[in-house]
Amino acid sequence: MRAIATAILAFVFSCTGFSQGATFTNPIRNGADPWVFQKGEDYYYCASSGGGIAVSRSSKLTDHGALQKVWDAPDKGWNSANIWAPELHFIAGHWYIYYAAGKKSGGPFIHQRSGVLKSKGDDPFGPYEDMGMLYTGDDMSDPGSVKWAIDLTPFEHRGQLYATWSGWEENRDTDRTPQHLYMAKMSDPATISSNRVKISSPEESWETGGVLDLNEGPQVLKHGDQTFIIYSTRESWLKEYRLGQLKLKAANADPMIAGNWVKSGPVFLGNDTVHGVGHCSFAKSPDGSEDWILYHSKKGTDPGWDRDIRLQPFHWHADGSPDFGAPVPADTPLPVPSGE
Structure with missing residues (x-):
């Protein structure tokens, strides 16, 4: 175990060029997603x-500052309960928050759909306008045919805006339903303008084997002219939760064609001390010289959603794909992001 920890620290220190200076330890706060x-x-x-x-x-990656509520769910309606995994994006002069919600509190979680809020000005703290539910189905002529959808994130590719998310093939009366990754075109940050296409299903041996097969939490990561989708797989409530990767075959490839994505994984996996790693996002260090992954992990090995949030640097492989290494054990001193 000591040899493994030493190897992890060597990887982290090589990422940051660490010699001496300020450090921090994981986890950085309670929470998830x-x-x-x-x-x-x-x-x-x-x-x-x-x-x-x-x-x-915040000016820091290691200290997120005080959260300030910017939106309350309505008392009733499709988005009145189960507010999950919101994302904040700045696009064309406005802030947009993408989130999942349902019309009934608690489980079974069969009503989840994806929606978006738009800032009325350029202030990330609002006020925000509720732009409604995003269409995540197969027949845009029938708005009522929207399908179960969570973890929606937008991204731009070759001048076109897209959305990618986790969804079900069909709406079901049980939340023990396999989840796939879907994608659609967007005409603006609040409007999906095409039927969805499926780009990934939980089919590989490292994505399956538990009580529920799923792909969720897609995040777009770009490096040079390469585009990756880093996503979570296996069950979020189990220690086997992990990250997989889709790589777009070529810089000019159409991301709406499933065959243009190459899957590999797992690319980030828990170990004896850090369990159930998943649902990540990415940032540069304050001085722009380093790449960092923000992710959550389980606090123990028993099934459940008691989680905390962690932060560590990562490298790039020779082929341009991300090298996340291994999760760093809790309370291990890490150099703060360069420039912090």
Whole structure:
């Protein structure tokens, strides 16, 4: 075990060029589904909070600052309950928050759909306008045919805006339903403008074997002219939760064609001391010289959703794909992000 820990630390220190200086330790806070958006010299964080969504701003990756609620869910309607995994993005002069919600509190979680909020100005702390539910189905002529969808995130590719998310093939009366990754075109940050296409299903041996096969939490990561989707797989409530990767075959490839994505994994996996790693987001260090992954992990090995949030640097393989290494054990001193 000591040899493994030493190897992990060597990897981390090589990422940061560490010699001496300020350090921090994981976990950095309680919670799950961490989200960070970097704009200028600040980092913006977003989280579910008390039946709504909260945002914070900080100059640091290691200290997220105080969350301030920016939106409360309505008392009734499709998005009145189960507010999950919000993401904050700045697009074309406005802030947008993408989130999942349902019309009934608690489980079974069969009503989850994806929605979006838009800031009325350019202030990330609002006020926000509820732009409604996003269409995540197979027949845009029938808005009522929207399908179960969570973890929606937007991204731009060759001048076109897209959305990718985790969804079901068909709406079901049980939440023990396999989850796949889907994608659709967007005509603007609040409007999906095409039927969805499926780009990934839990089919590999490292994605299956538990009580429920799923792909969820897709996050787009770009490096040079390469595009990756890093996603979570296996069950979120189990220690086997982990990250997989889709790589777009070529810089000019159409991301709406499933065959243009190459799957590999697991690319980030728990170990004897860090369990159930998943649902990540990414940022550069304050000085732009380092790449960091923000993710959550389970606090123990028993099934459940008691989780905390962690942060560590990563490298790149020779082929340009991300090298996340291994999760760093809790309370291990790590050098703070360069420039912090």
